[in-house]
Amino acid sequence: MNTFALVLCDSYNTQHFASVRQFIGADDSGSFGIRAGHEHLVAVLRYGLARFEDDDGHWHYLSMPGGVLHFRGNQMTVTSVRYYLGEDRAKIHDQLAAEMQQADSDVHTSHASLTEIEHALIRRLGEMSGKQQEWL
Amino acid sequence: MxxxxxxxxxxxxxxxxxxxxxxxxxxxxxxxxxxxxxxLLFVTPIVAGAYLGRWIDTLIEGYSVRWTVSLIVLGIALGAYNAYRYIKERS
Known part of the structure; x- marks a missing residue:
């Protein structure tokens, strides 16, 4: 039993990794590593980068604004508000910035659409009230 | 911030x-x-092969170094493979 299961959860999605060799994260006391068969553990991860190695020896890098790590029964769960996963360490910072910008852009677009809908609704209500006055 | x-x-x-x-x-x-x-990874199989080969040769009647030499050569091959694997894993 050299591997464990990893579940990553945030407000957008959940990802499962069936075979993970090791996980390296950091809390306020410093950096630590977890391997299969670890005792029951709960840790509050700090802002920044965590990483884990899958069964094929590939490292995955996880950037998050803190989170809660729970390890029990050879399964680890990492819960965060929003995490960004990448395999290229050198590019993860740029990917993160790009994704944040994309999220901002999406919010801006949604806000613009909502404002447009509100204006159309007010216009329509104005038109309807004008017609109602004509009928009276 | x-x-x-x-x-x-x-x-x-x-x-x-x-x-x-x-x-x-x-x-x-x-x-x-x-x-x-x-x-250590390189030397251990060679030494083990030498000892094992020497012991087998003592069991054979007359003077023989056949097993000693064979197992030393096998130990060199095994040791080199072990060292190669270790270096490859680490790099």
Missing amino acids: SDRERQLEETARDVRRLEDHEKRPAGLFGIMFYGGTVG
Whole structure:
């Protein structure tokens, strides 16, 4: 039993990794590593980068604004508000910035659409009230 | 500083820290440990092969070094393979 299961959860999605060799994260006391068969553990991860190695020896890098790590029964769960996963360490910072910008852009677009809908609704209500006055 | 800026900054700092750690040359203790491990992996099968071969040769009537030489050669091959695997895993 050299591997464990990893579940990553945030407000957008959940990802499962069936075979993970090791996980390296950091809390306020410093950096630590977890391997299969670890005792029951709960840790509050700090802002920044965590990483884990899958069964094929590939490292995955996880950037998050803190989170809660729970390890029990050879399964680890990492819960965060929003995490960004990448395999290229050198590019993860740029990917993160790009994704944040994309999220901002999406919010801006949604806000613009909502404002447009509100204006159309007010216009329509104005038109309807004008017609109602004509009928009276 | 907003949460996003903090996340970006902390992520960049952790990436830098990891890269610095990997680029840093190994200390004397690290070099000794690495070299010692490679040496042990290489030498152990040779010595074990030599002892085993010598013991088998003593069981054979008359003078013989056939098993000793064969198992030393096998030990060299096994030791080289072990050392190669270790170096490959570490690099």
